[in-house]
Amino acid sequence: DQQVKQNSPSLSVQEGRISILNCDYTNSMFDYFLWYKKYPAEGPTFLISISSIKDKNEDGRFTVFLNKSAKHLSLHIVPSQPGDSAVYFCAALYSGAGSYQLTFGKGTKLSVIP
Amino acid sequence: DSGVTQTPKHLITATGQRVTLRCSPRSGDLSVYWYQQSLDQGLQFLIHYYNGEERAKGNILERFSAQQFPDLHSELNLSSLELGDSALYFCASSGQGLYGYTFGSGTRLTVV
Numbered sequence: 001d002q003q004v005k006q007n008s009p010s011l012s013v014q015e016g017r018i019s020i021l022n023c024d025y026t027n028s029m030f031d032y033f034l035w036y037k038k039y040p041a042e043g044p045t046f047l048i049s050i051s052s053i054k055d056k057n058e059d060g061r062f063t064v065f066l067n068k069s070a071k072h073l074s075l076h077i078v079p080s081q082p083g084d085s086a087v088y089f090c091a092a093l094y095s096g097a098g099s100y101q102l103t104f105g106k107g108t109k110l111s112v113i114p
Numbered sequence: 115d116s117g118v119t120q121t122p123k124h125l126i127t128a129t130g131q132r133v134t135l136r137c138s139p140r141s142g143d144l145s146v147y148w149y150q151q152s153l154d155q156g157l158q159f160l161i162h163y164y165n166g167e168e169r170a171k172g173n174i175l176e177r178f179s180a181q182q183f184p185d186l187h188s189e190l191n192l193s194s195l196e197l198g199d200s201a202l203y204f205c206a207s208s209g210q211g212l213y214g215y216t217f218g219s220g221t222r223l224t225v226v
Contacts, residue, residue, distance in 0.1 A: 004156070032212070043116060043204050043217030044157070089156060093212075099170030100212050101147065104156035 003027045004092050006105035014113050019077040021108050023090030026071065030092040034102065035064060035075050038087045047088075048075070080112045117141070118207050118218035126224045132193040135221045139186055139207030140214065145169070146188040148180060151202040151220075163188055195225045 005024045013019045023033075031052040036044035050057040050064045050073070057064050063076045077084055087109045091102040117140035127133055139146050144165045149157040159172035163182035174180075177195075182188040192199060202222050208215040 006156075036217075041219065043118070043206075043219045045116075045217070046215065049212075091157075095211075097170070099162045099164075100145070100208065100215065101159040101162055101170050101172060102149075102157070102215075103159065104149075106154065106156040 001026075002105075003030075004090055004103050004105040006088075006090055006108050008108050009106070010109040010111070012111045012113060013080045015082055016079045019075075019080045019084065019110055019112070021075040021077075021088050021090075021110065023073045023075075023105055024071055025073075025092050027092070027094070027103070028071070029094045029096075030103070031095050032093050033064070033066060033073050034091045034093075035062075036089045036091060036104075037084075038089060038107070044089055077110075080110075082112045082114050085110055085112045116216045116218060118205060118216050120203075120205055120218035120221050122221060123219070124222050124224075126226060127195060129195055129197060129225055131195050131225075132191065133195065133223065135190040135192070135203050135205075135223070137188045137190070137205035137207075137218060139188070139205075140209075140216055143207035143209050143214065143216075144186065145208045146182055146186070147206045147208075148174075148188070148190050149204045149206065149217075151204065152198075153201075157204060160190070192223070197225050199223065200225045 034049040119138040148160040162170040
């Protein structure tokens, strides 16, 4: 039973345009969400996060939106750059569990075309 | 360099064998988390240690075990290996709460 789903395995975007990566979750206990970026042969790198008490968090070119009623979040990258090409993982956790174990989606491979 | 060190980077072994993966957390981090990433899968949480004590377990097989030593490094032991255990194994460390939750570059295990 996949509690965090990223339904698009891949996404191609032109350089300079907006990239939108989507993520859905089923567990209503999740109260904190994170996006990680992963290059081949490297570990995931933290990108941006959002608490369930917010609906938007922005950091430079990256914005995460959370729609709790729809159990949906999205990552917007504007403008997209070739260096953004990587696999992006959505992750969620329940902060009251006593352990910050992350539940990950399967990832979306973003290709930014120059 | 994330500050989280995993060794070895690559490991090839035969079915039925036992291997040990090592993780050194960032300086000062008390928590170590282990994750498994199989082909076309997201990262699956295996186990969490905090300051030497097991804090949480995920879908970790009984053939797998882990421990965290007094110097805070952690080892993940995989025994009676099967072809399906071939995967990337990542560890992550963190300080208080989610502070500095950082992943290592992983160990790629291939079982032949």
